[in-house]
Amino acid sequence: MTESQLINNCIKGETTAQRILYEKYSGKLYGISLRYARNNAEAQDILQEAFIRIFKYLPDYQQKGSLEGWMRRIVVNVALRTIQAAFSRFELPVEALPESSIEAEVLSQLNAEELLQLIRKLPDGYRVVFNLFALEGFSHAEIAAQLNIDESTSRSQLTKARKLLRKWLEDFYEIDTEKLIRLAK
Amino acid sequence: MKQDQHNIDNLFNRGFQDFEPTPPPLVWNNVQSHLQKRKRRRLLPFFWISSLLGIGLFGYYLGNNDASRQAARFENSQSLNNTSQAISSNNVEPTIQQENILSISNEKITFGVKELNSQTRKINIALEKASSNTISQNDQLKPQKAETLLNKPQNEVILIETLLPKPVKWNKNILFTKAKKEDCYSFNKKNWQSLAIEAYVGGAYFQPILATKSNEPNNYQSIRDSSEKYVLAADAGLWLNPVHRSGLGIRTGLNGSRWIEKLDRVNAYEEKFQMIVTQIKDNQGNLIKNDTSFGWVRGRLVQKYYNHYTALNIPLQIGFEYLKKDKIQFFAYAGAMLNLRFWSKGEIYDDSEKIISFPSPNKVFETNLGISLISHLGMRHRLSEHWWLTESIQCNYTLKSMTTGTHPLEQRNINAGIQVGLRYKF
Numbered sequence: 102m103t104e105s106q107l108i109n110n111c112i113k114g115e116t117t118a119q120r121i122l123y124e125k126y127s128g129k130l131y132g133i134s135l136r137y138a139r140n141n142a143e144a145q146d147i148l149q150e151a152f153i154r155i156f157k158y159l160p161d162y163q164q165k166g167s168l169e170g171w172m173r174r175i176v177v178n179v180a181l182r183t184i185q186a187a188f189s190r191f192e193l194p195v196e197a198l199p200e201s202s203i204e205a206e207v208l209s210q211l212n213a214e215e216l217l218q219l220i221r222k223l224p225d226g227y228r229v230v231f232n233l234f235a236l237e238g239f240s241h242a243e244i245a246a247q248l249n250i251d252e253s254t255s256r257s258q259l260t261k262a263r264k265l266l267r268k269w270l271e272d273f274y275e276i277d278t279e280k281l282i283r284l285a286k
Numbered sequence: 287m288k289q290d291q292h293n294i295d296n297l298f299n300r301g302f303q304d305f306e307p308t309p310p311p312l313v314w315n316n317v318q319s320h321l322q323k324r325k326r327r328r329l330l331p332f333f334w335i336s337s338l339l340g341i342g343l344f345g346y347y348l349g350n351n352d353a354s355r356q357a358a359r360f361e362n363s364q365s366l367n368n369t370s371q372a373i374s375s376n377n378v379e380p381t382i383q384q385e386n387i388l389s390i391s392n393e394k395i396t397f398g399v400k401e402l403n404s405q406t407r408k409i410n411i412a413l414e415k416a417s418s419n420t421i422s423q424n425d426q427l428k429p430q431k432a433e434t435l436l437n438k439p440q441n442e443v444i445l446i447e448t449l450l451p452k453p454v455k456w457n458k459n460i461l462f463t464k465a466k467k468e469d470c471y472s473f474n475k476k477n478w479q480s481l482a483i484e485a486y487v488g489g490a491y492f493q494p495i496l497a498t499k500s501n502e503p504n505n506y507q508s509i510r511d512s513s514e515k516y517v518l519a520a521d522a523g524l525w526l527n528p529v530h531r532s533g534l535g536i537r538t539g540l541n542g543s544r545w546i547e548k549l550d551r552v553n554a555y556e557e558k559f560q561m562i563v564t565q566i567k568d569n570q571g572n573l574i575k576n577d578t579s580f581g582w583v584r585g586r587l588v589q590k591y592y593n594h595y596t597a598l599n600i601p602l603q604i605g606f607e608y609l610k611k612d613k614i615q616f617f618a619y620a621g622a623m624l625n626l627r628f629w630s631k632g633e634i635y636d637d638s639e640k641i642i643s644f645p646s647p648n649k650v651f652e653t654n655l656g657i658s659l660i661s662h663l664g665m666r667h668r669l670s671e672h673w674w675l676t677e678s679i680q681c682n683y684t685l686k687s688m689t690t691g692t693h694p695l696e697q698r699n700i701n702a703g704i705q706v707g708l709r710y711k712f
Contacts, residue, residue: 112613114321114325116318116321119318119321120314120318123314123317127308127309127313127314128306128307128308128309129305129306131306131307131308131309131313132302132305132306132307135307136302145309145310145312145313148309148313149313149316149317152313152317153317153320153321156317156321157324160611160612160613160614161611161612212301213301213302213304213305215301216297216298216301216302217302217305220298231298234295235294235295235298235299236298236299236302263294263295266294266298267294270294270297
């Protein structure tokens, strides 16, 4: 079954097609939800709401861009709406961090679960801007429009997010993964 | 510093590249139950609207039918005695009087209708007299059969002259009178979202609604009802359909429809002496012997009738369209339809399958104008940028009786069916 046929069958309301679409993309989209959410339960809520919207608005999907991209966008929108209340906490003070460099080969040894624990430790505003900029590829102008903030705010949030992550990664480099996980908890 | 930042971004990008954790099954269960609820909710309004429409029309039909049946029974029981007196004192034309009712040929009935159309009542009485004479002379028939046979000739006359249209005086000035400027609606093109043209075909089941209007002594209506076998309609046409941005739509166009009504006349009281052969076989199916017996068999198909009505219609409807979805649209329209019933035809087959046809001679079938109410409920599916597939259910009720003023029954039709069309949206 081609993607186009799958979409058409989902639009017709065929449960089997809807299940296939869910099985195909739920992993990737759950990964995105986890990055934005504060905990697993919130990520599951985001994923659930996102799929409901995906099936609801699938007839509007023009099949011009990639389906995955369109679905990712819906997940991000749902996630942003879910944690909207956190936007007021964007301007969190960050302590001065020492400048240092991290070797690429060390960083590559970190797995996704460990990175997820780090991202989740970030304050909501930092996490959102970092996700949108570094992982979704949005520009500061787009983030500013999306979150209804200034571009300068977006930039400063990103800088602060990177500083925090760098500090935590240095801790990880100096101590071990166990400490990183303890920090995340 | 910049390199650091780049490293961090890359680290997370790489780290999450193949990150596809499996969500718990609870998520899909919740999504699925929500989708099923939504499906039920989506179908619910259509179910209720269709049900209410169906119940309403059925109720209307039942109410009309019961009332008219009761009226007919009352009229028949009252007028039967009076008419039997009238028959005895009536001067009956000898040529018809001498005929046996079961052997009256269709040609003769045709002659009666053609020649004495303005004196239908007189012919009916004459035929009744003829039939009553026949009954008294026939030893095979029991006395209670007289009433049924009495109906027969009159019923035949009714069916032959069924649905004679009423002449309408047409004023050609209606077409050429120019409307006043202040009466014209100002058409602001910007507010109209779309203009579409649609071609469609449809099929329907229709139900004749009969009402007795004369004091004739016979129960025409019950005989008509019992002899009705099937009634089908088919139509095709074009819609021109501008739709306002708000969803308000107007539809007009041209519609052609064809209705076919079949009636079987069975003489339940006619008895025939027949030879009955029974084959007796053994376990292997070999014929052992034939048992021959003789007996009376009741009931015989006397004649089959096909009434055809063809009409050209001009509908005008107003309605609402739900246009918020890109791939699917819903609509409901109601309005009236001007019916130009320009051609009707009756075909009669006798018991030897010989056809006697009445192909709309001017004296019998006339063009007439009528009005019917028409409503549609349906949906459209987008096929491409401009093309849509339309499916709808339709209900149609003819307001004006299709029979002539001299006909003892009024006939109106109600039909319900489906239409499928192809729509081009400009």
